[in-house]
Amino acid sequence: MPNLRVAPIVALLAVLAALSAPAAATASCMMPPALEEAVKSSDVVFVGTVTSTTNRNTWAEVQVDEIWRGPDLPARVVVKGGPEGNAVTSVDRSFEVGVKYLFVPYVDPNGGPIAGQVLNLQDNSCSSTTPWTAELAPLRPADTRQAIGTVASDEGFDAGGLVAPLALALVVAVALVGAGLLARGRQSD
Numbered sequence: 494m495p496n497l498r499v500a501p502i503v504a505l506l507a508v509l510a511a512l513s514a515p516a517a518a519t520a521s522c523m524m525p526p527a528l529e530e531a532v533k534s535s536d537v538v539f540v541g542t543v544t545s546t547t548n549r550n551t552w553a554e555v556q557v558d559e560i561w562r563g564p565d566l567p568a569r570v571v572v573k574g575g576p577e578g579n580a581v582t583s584v585d586r587s588f589e590v591g592v593k594y595l596f597v598p599y600v601d602p603n604g605g606p607i608a609g610q611v612l613n614l615q616d617n618s619c620s621s622t623t624p625w626t627a628e629l630a631p632l633r634p635a636d637t638r639q640a641i642g643t644v645a646s647d648e649g650f651d652a653g654g655l656v657a658p659l660a661l662a663l664v665v666a667v668a669l670v671g672a673g674l675l676a677r678g679r680q681s682d
Contacts, residue, residue: 531621537563551575553588557640
């Protein structure tokens with residue numbers, strides 16, 4: 494005969510375990526469009542590298558490398574690939590720190606800005622977001638641009654910071670040559 498005093502304790506533990514587990518929300522999605530089409534038609538497309546994650550790796554802080562489509566973005570953005578807290582959906586997207594992605598998120602008009610951002614960028618496993626590979630480079634539009642507050646690193650050597658020191662060196666050199674010529678002229682007199 495089973496111990497009747499243990500049964501209520503086991504039942505209580507089962508209920509507590511069920512209540513402490515992450516809440517599951519149901520969601521489903523259709524297949525995303527072909528990547529080529531998504532790059533041409535989505536509201537926001539950018540390339541970036543995940544620098545940190547939170548919320549079970551579903552929220553990513555991203556260093557924006559280049560913007561392919563959509564509004565200007567700051568150098569760092571947060572992309573939310575799942576709901577906040579303990580909620581879980583069947584379409585949550587997880588991110589890996591250090592991985593570069595071609596992001597094709599959507600802007601949640603109801604979510605409002607987060608962390609001081611202009612846009613609330615949302616993503617899930619139904620989008621065309623994908624880890625970066627060399628095969629994606631041909632999809633790059635001709636009009637890509639840098640994020641706000643970043644300096645383009647692929648535009649060659651920038652001599653702008655050398656102009657003032659070089660000008661000063663030239664003035665000093667001319668002054669020394671002039672002083673030398675004057676001294677030489679006085680010696681020949």
